[in-house]
Amino acid sequence: MGFDSLIGGTIWDQYSQKVTDLMNNPQNMGEITQEQADEMGATLIVADFGAESCGDAVRLYWAVHPKSDVIMHSKFKSFGCGTAIASSDTMAELCKGKTVDEAVKITNIDVEMAMRDDPDTPAVPPQKMHCSVMAYDVIKKAAAQYKGVDMESFESEVIVCECARVSLSTLKEVIRLNDLTTIEQIADYTxxxxxxxxxxxxxxxxxxxxxxxxxxxxxxxxxMAATADSSAGGGAVDFAQMTIFQKLKAVDKVIDDNIRQMLIMDGGDMEIIDIKENGAHFDIYIRYLGACSGCASSSTGTLYAIENILQQKLDENIRVLPI
Incomplete structure (x- = not known):
């Protein structure tokens, strides 16, 4: 078996087309000079971050409007593998047009999702997910320079893995959504x-x-609790008393049974991002996919229909919030 055949049948098949395109033709690679920033009337920010664990490094350039804090332009230089280049390019693109405070909320998961060809297929092999983690840190470093504060001031999450900078909420989400059961699986994904x-x-x-x-x-x-409750009560568990795992499963089932097919017929889809208790309400955060992400009714009629069905089927205090 030749090298090309081996690679073609294994590792390259695990990269999305978007990633392979950006590896070879990044759209935001380069630098923003002080002269260019001055011409735009912008403040120039240059931030460096290196990952000691893998030897990759990235330099992020921002041209920030000094009054609105909007990132007018964003470029990068990457010193690493092809995945690091694709991830850095996507990260730079996601920063454009956002305020500095909005950019700080970009995570490695957002970067990976943006590189997918379709919502259900990962953009990179699990072992390469760490290449997008650098985006999380270099953005915080750039924001810290712009605001004149320490990077730690942006750290609202509990960090479980300091080496890869993986937060508690990210780990819980990845474990839950991918039904992970071993340490090796967690390492592959995050x-x-x-x-x-x-x-x-x-x-x-x-x-x-x-x-x-x-x-x-x-x-x-x-x-185990979800299985036991389902066996004992035929699945008739009050939504408010469910665990987060049970709530996610219940919401997914209602979406699958009543909503998803209609969205798919129109070229779209949706996914459940998180469920949080907010006083008397259960706030369900969703992300529209495909045609739904740009549809005008996604914040009006479609949103009302989704919320109404979930309230009828599960709990009247449910609120649906697209992000």
């Missing part, structure tokens, strides 16, 4: 636990408040 291994379980060189084994055990308990 790179958490792949380096110094202190975050896996107690006994490493750095003590943690939360370990990956704790998250897996918590998820397993949620699944």
């Amino acid at each position: 790179k958490a636990g792949a380096f110094c291994k202190s975050c896996i379980r107690p006994g490493g060189h750095e003590a943690k408040d939360i370990y990956l084994v704790d998250l897996l055990a918590e998820y397993e308990k949620e699944k």
